[in-house]
Amino acid sequence: MSAPSSTSVAPEHSSLITRRRWVRGAVAGLLAAALVLGVGQLVAVFIDPASSPFFVLGATMVDHTPHTLKDAAIRRFGSNDKLALFISMSVVMALGAALAGIVERRRPLGSVLLVLLGGVTVFAALQRPTATVWFVLPTVAGIAAGIVALRLLIAGTPSLRTPEPADMTRRRFLVSAVSAGALAVVTVEAARWLGAHLRDVVADRARFLVPKPLRSAPAVPPDAQPQVAGLTSFITPDDRFYRVDTALQLPALTSGDWRLRIHGMTDRTVELDFDSLRRHTAVERILTLTCVSNEVGGELAGTARWLGYPLADLLADAGAHADADMLLSRSIDGFTAGTPLSAVLDGRDALLAIGMNGAPLPIAHGYPARLLVPGLYGYVSATKWVVDLEVTRFDRASAYWTDRGWAARAPIKTASRIDVPAAFATVPAGAVTVAGVAWAQQRGIAGVEVQVDDQPWQPATLASEYSIDTWRQWTWQWTAVPGTHTLRVRATDRTGQLQAEQRTPPFPSGSTGWHNRVVSVR
Ligand SMILES: Nc1nc2c(c(=O)[nH]1)N[C@H]1C(S)=C(S)[C@@H](COP(=O)(O)O)O[C@H]1N2
Ligand SMILES: [Mo]
Numbered sequence: 001m002s003a004p005s006s007t008s009v010a011p012e013h014s015s016l017i018t019r020r021r022w023v024r025g026a027v028a029g030l031l032a033a034a035l036v037l038g039v040g041q042l043v044a045v046f047i048d049p050a051s052s053p054f055f056v057l058g059a060t061m062v063d064h065t066p067h068t069l070k071d072a073a074i075r076r077f078g079s080n081d082k083l084a085l086f087i088s089m090s091v092v093m094a095l096g097a098a099l100a101g102i103v104e105r106r107r108p109l110g111s112v113l114l115v116l117l118g119g120v121t122v123f124a125a126l127q128r129p130t131a132t133v134w135f136v137l138p139t140v141a142g143i144a145a146g147i148v149a150l151r152l153l154i155a156g157t158p159s160l161r162t163p164e165p166a167d168m169t170r171r172r173f174l175v176s177a178v179s180a181g182a183l184a185v186v187t188v189e190a191a192r193w194l195g196a197h198l199r200d201v202v203a204d205r206a207r208f209l210v211p212k213p214l215r216s217a218p219a220v221p222p223d224a225q226p227q228v229a230g231l232t233s234f235i236t237p238d239d240r241f242y243r244v245d246t247a248l249q250l251p252a253l254t255s256g257d258w259r260l261r262i263h264g265m266t267d268r269t270v271e272l273d274f275d276s277l278r279r280h281t282a283v284e285r286i287l288t289l290t291c292v293s294n295e296v297g298g299e300l301a302g303t304a305r306w307l308g309y310p311l312a313d314l315l316a317d318a319g320a321h322a323d324a325d326m327l328l329s330r331s332i333d334g335f336t337a338g339t340p341l342s343a344v345l346d347g348r349d350a351l352l353a354i355g356m357n358g359a360p361l362p363i364a365h366g367y368p369a370r371l372l373v374p375g376l377y378g379y380v381s382a383t384k385w386v387v388d389l390e391v392t393r394f395d396r397a398s399a400y401w402t403d404r405g406w407a408a409r410a411p412i413k414t415a416s417r418i419d420v421p422a423a424f425a426t427v428p429a430g431a432v433t434v435a436g437v438a439w440a441q442q443r444g445i446a447g448v449e450v451q452v453d454d455q456p457w458q459p460a461t462l463a464s465e466y467s468i469d470t471w472r473q474w475t476w477q478w479t480a481v482p483g484t485h486t487l488r489v490r491a492t493d494r495t496g497q498l499q500a501e502q503r504t505p506p507f508p509s510g511s512t513g514w515h516n517r518v519v520s521v522r
Contacts, residue, residue, distance in 0.1 A: 021105055024173055028153035029101020029110060031180040032146040033093060036114070038187030040142030045194045049249055050128055050333065051135040052191075053121045053142050058082075058089055058248045060124040082248055104154050111147045118143035129334020149180045195252075204254040205367050210307055210355040213284040217305055220286065223464045226475045228435040230420040234466070234473065235286070236302035238357055243364050244291050244300065244378065246400070251332045251385040255368040260314075260352070264328070264390035267319030274368070277354075280309045285349045288439055288471045290412050292377035292401075293506045297417050297515040301439060303470055306372055307355030311344045314352060320345075320391045328397050329371050330388040337383045338399035338408060339373055341391065348374050348442065349469065352386070374469035375442030377410040377510060407509035414440040414499040416448055416474075416491040418517045426520040429482050434460075435475040436515075440493035444468030450476045451488040460489075468494065480521040488516040 037054050044052035050059065062085065096113070104110030118139055125135040153176050225234045255274050263269040284307045291300035315327075320341065327339045344350045350373040354361060361367040366384030373381035379401045390397070394408060402408045416438035421427050438445045444465060449457040463473035478487075491499045503513035 022102055025102035025105045025154070026098035027101065027177060028104065028150055029097040029099065030094060031153060031177060031184065032101065032110075032114070032150040033097030034184035035149045035180060035187070036142040036146035038142075038184040038191065039145040040138040041191035042138075042187045042194075043141045044138040045191050047132075047134045047137060048130060049195060049252065050130055051125055051138050053118075053125075053139045054089075055249055056121055056125045056128060056135075056139070058085060059128065059246075061085065061089070062246050062248060085248070101150065101154075104150055108151075110150055110154075114143050114146050114150070130332070149183075152176050153180060201252040201254050201363060201367065204256070205360050205363060208255050208360040208368065210358070210360055211278055211282045213282045213307055215283065217284040217286045218466075220466060221464050224466050224473065226435060226463050226473050228420055228433055228475060230422060231435040231473060231475075232417075232419050232437045232471075234303060234463075234470075235357065236304060238304075238359075238362050238365070241302040241304060241356075241365065242291065242300045244293065245364075245384060246335055247333050247385075250363050252363075253332050253368060253385055253387075258368050258387065260369065260387060260389065262314060262318040262389045262391070264392045265321040265324040266315075266391050267321075270314070270318045272314065277309060277352075280313055282307060282309055283349070283351070284355075285351065285469075286466060287349060287351075287372055287374050287469050288441055289372065289378055289382060290415075290439065290441065292379050292406065292410055292510045294415070294511060295506065296415070296503065296511050296513040297517075298511075301415075301471065304356050305358065306351060306353045308351035308353035308372065311350040311352055311371070311373075312347075315344065315389075315391070318391070324391045324393055326392050326394045326397060328390040328392050328399060329383040329386050330390070331383050331385040332387050333385060334400075335383060336399040337371070337380050338394065338397060338402060339371070339376065339381045340394075340409060343373050343376060343381070350374070350381075375412055377412055379406065380408075380410045405508055410509050412439070412441045413510045413512055414438070414443070414445075414491050414493045414497065415511075415515075416489045416499060417515050418450075418487055418489050421487075421517065421519050423517055424520070426522055427480060429480050429521050432478045432480040432521070433475055434478050434487060435473065436489060437471045437473050438489075438491035439471035440491065440499075441469045443497075444494035445472040445491055446494045446496070447492040448472075448474040448476075449490055449492075450478075451490075452478065452485055457490070480519075482521050484518060484520050486516050486518050488514050490514045 040053040100110035100113045121139045122136045125131060125139055128135060220234055260272040284305060286303060286305050288301060288303040294300035325341050327341050327344050328336055330336045352369055353372050354369050356365055361370060369386055370384040371382055371386050416436060418434065418436040420433060420435040434450055438448050448460040448462060450460050451457045458476065460474040460476040465472055500512035501514055505511055
């Protein structure tokens with residue numbers, strides 16, 4: 001006769017089922033989460049890559065990380081800070097998903113968890129700078145797919161109440177798990193493929209022609225670059241140029257889609273595209289860009305040959321009002337910078353740049369257009385992927401980092417760095433070349449001095465100055481005696497001001513202090 005429909009299960013069988021339920025619950029949760037992300041990415045392709053649930057959560061975290069923490073992240077991870085964020089987010093999500101799957105087995109608590117997470121994500125999505133109501137769709141579609149997957153997968157896990165032959169439940173679970181996994185992979189891959197082909201910014205950049213400047217940047221004199229192994233090169237190659245931005249996903253803005261709106265306290269609103277831009281005169285300039293987060297002795301500075309259009313020319317078309325004092329620039333991904341209008345209009349080489357080192361801007365450095373204003377830290381001046389310039393006032397508007405406590409006005413502080421010998425290097429006694437760079441954009445470097453231990457400061461030999469807006473290499477010949485020594489460096493700008501000695505952190509307006517290096521001499 002057939003077995004009664006309800007039997008008590010033998011204890012050892014019960015514990016086996018319990019373990020299997022846990023594992024299968026966790027697997028179900030992970031697969032459901034993969035589907036949330038995959039479906040979310042795929043739907044986001046058709047709205048805005050920035051509307052995918054994973055991106056929304058990551059970007060929201062970046063924006064709400066306290067500045068000190070973010071500062072630490074930039075310092076710790078360098079340009080890998082985003083990778084670190086993605087990995088930690090993935091780990092947290094995987095743990096949450098496994099938990100959701102395990103609890104779903106008894107009551108639909110996992111589904112409730114997904115709905116709650118979806119609610120939070122939808123709310124965060126609507127706060128994104130480029131958000132439209134459509135931004136809710138990827139999350140809603142993803143969560144819906146995740147819940148369906150979770151319910152179906154859980155239905156395939158063994159139950160204590162309805163004992164089915166184990167191989168039957170296992171087969172059913174395997175079939176649904178493999179289908180869910182395959183579907184997740186397909187959606188993620190489809191999203192990636194469509195994303196690349198719908199907005200092919202890579203191909204657009206490859207086709208982009210950088211116009212010829214009216215006049216090339218003055219040539220770099222050979223003696224601007226002392227031949228010392230390990231010394232920073234005067235021009236920074238693109239792949240060694242530091243990168244700092246809040247973009248978790250690089251904006252994909254083609255030159256055809258790009259527009260620059262100039263508006264606010266102006267006589268008229270001007271909208272430029274690349275055709276109208278090319279009617280203006282292009283110039284080429286070599287400029288050193290510096291990040292406010294640079295620590296004493298740090299590497300967040302770089303020099304490149306930039307091609308672009310003087311911002312003053314573009315603003316002249318709009319007619320900035322005399323009582324305005326800020327140019328608020330905005331990128332396609334919502335980053336903003338507030339630049340003193342005086343710095344844009346006082347004749348310095350403030351540019352809308354579209355070329356870097358003889359090629360279109362690399363996508364990571366702002367393709368197709370960014371700002372550069374010599375003498376100011378990047379966060380108040382160097383907006384990448386720039387699409388909007390609003391002429392306004394400091395008492396009416398504030399920008400991304402100023403909203404997070406950083407200084408509203410941030411001229412670059414005089415800095416100097418020892419590149420050679422390397423940190424904790426061991427060098428033979430006798431003649432040793434010490435070398436490095438110093439910068440004080442807009443003021444220029446007038447002198448660099450080096451000190452060994454507590455001996456008197458010695459003047460270094462300056463490489464020839466390219467301009468007050470570029471860094472300046474220096475060398476110093478040291479007659480090194482055996483022992484452990486501390487080398488220190490300090491610079492003086494062309495106004496006669498000595499670089500500040502006191503060590504202060506980057507927050508809120510840039511680090512100060514003299515760089516030192518400990519070297520062993522044998
Ligand atoms: N859109 C956008 N532009 C931005 C930023 C950003 O986060 N988003 N960061 C600024 C900062 S803090 C610096 S130091 C420079 C860095 O430019 P780079 O990455 O080309 O070196 O870009 C500036 N422009
Ligand atoms: Mo920066």
